Amino acid sequence: MPRYLVVQAPEDGVRLITLQRPEALNALNTELLAELAAELDSADRDPAIAAVVITGNRKAFAAGADIREMAERDLVGILNDPRVAHWQRIAAFSKPLIAAVNGFALGGGCELVMCADIVIAGEDARFGQPEINLGIIPGAGGTQRLLRAVGKPLAMQMVLTGEPISARHAQQAGLVSEVSQPELTVERAMQIGAAIARKAPLAVRLAKEALLKAADTDLATGLRFERHAFTLLAGTADRAEGIRAFQEKRPAHFQGQ
Numbered sequence: 584m585p586r587y588l589v590v591q592a593p594e595d596g597v598r599l600i601t602l603q604r605p606e607a608l609n610a611l612n613t614e615l616l617a618e619l620a621a622e623l624d625s626a627d628r629d630p631a632i633a634a635v636v637i638t639g640n641r642k643a644f645a646a647g648a649d650i651r652e653m654a655e656r657d658l659v660g661i662l663n664d665p666r667v668a669h670w671q672r673i674a675a676f677s678k679p680l681i682a683a684v685n686g687f688a689l690g691g692g693c694e695l696v697m698c699a700d701i702v703i704a705g706e707d708a709r710f711g712q713p714e715i716n717l718g719i720i721p722g723a724g725g726t727q728r729l730l731r732a733v734g735k736p737l738a739m740q741m742v743l744t745g746e747p748i749s750a751r752h753a754q755q756a757g758l759v760s761e762v763s764q765p766e767l768t769v770e771r772a773m774q775i776g777a778a779i780a781r782k783a784p785l786a787v788r789l790a791k792e793a794l795l796k797a798a799d800t801d802l803a804t805g806l807r808f809e810r811h812a813f814t815l816l817a818g819t820a821d822r823a824e825g826i827r828a829f830q831e832k833r834p835a836h837f838q839g840q
């Protein structure tokens with residue numbers, strides 16, 4: 584049983600993970616990250632799970648790495664930091680990860696948002712990389728993913744000043760896909776997860792992989808990957824079913840084959 588997460592499966596095919604460390608605004612200590620990585624690994628292996636929604640509470644999605652824990656680490660402790668492997672496992676999750684964000688998403692919290700594929704933010708959400716105020720820089724992708732998401736000027740402004748941006752600003756900048764009323768973020772994220780769960784699983788997996796390629800490769804390589812992935816899907820029963828269902832004017836029933 585995880586100590587810092589609540590894991591539920593309220594919708595067919597969608598697992599809901601709630602960060603549960605409210606006394607520290609869901610600060611991401613090593614144990615919480617290990618639990619999250621293990622939950623995502625388990626969701627990845629479970630064929631009944633199509634997508635995962637991750638959320639926090641109304642005050643905080645997550646206020647960053649646990650600063651108390653960080654204070655205890657010296658240089659060697661940071662060189663041997665077990666969190667690096669947890670972050671890699673979280674970023675490697677192969678199914679759609681949807682973040683439902685209210686309140687603070689700061690530092691590692693904002694970096695966790697950037698590991699998600701779809702981001703629904705409540706109007707009151709705040710996104711920021713305040714590490715500069717601690718005399719450090721982001722350590723879980725905040726310089727790399729943020730620049731790719733929002734472009735150089737805003738990434739520089741956020742990382743160099745540490746000042747957070749609003750949900751609306753984050754949406755305009757490309758960090759957030761949709762803004763909703765705070766009380767509806769989880770519901771909306773679950774709806775999106777459920778919609779994805781009705782699609783062909785192999786197409787969903789390859790679509791995510793192809794889209795992520797766009798962020799870390801040149802156009803020619805990305806287009807080649809897309810072409811190969813597109814071609815691979817021609818061999819699936821779900822493609823045949825999708826096309827047949829369209830022609831027969833009925834909903835498709837995908838089997839993941």
Ligand code: DAK
Pocket residue numbers: 606607608610646647648649650651664666667670687689690691692713714717721722723
């Ligand atoms: N860590 C630990 N405790 C935290 C925390 C954090 N990040 N954020 C808040 N808390 C705790 C507070 O200490 C307080 O606890 P008590 O004093 O009540 O025991 C409680 O949560 C409530 O917080 P506040 O009283 O401060 O609440 P306010 O509403 O007044 O302020 C705030 C909310 C979010 C503005 C403020 O709490 C704040 O500034 N928090 C720190 C935000 C921050 O600086 N985040 C960045 C942390 S550095 C890496 C991976 C990741 C990272 C680095 C390396 N590797 C894999 C190598 C990431 C680094 C970071 O994220």
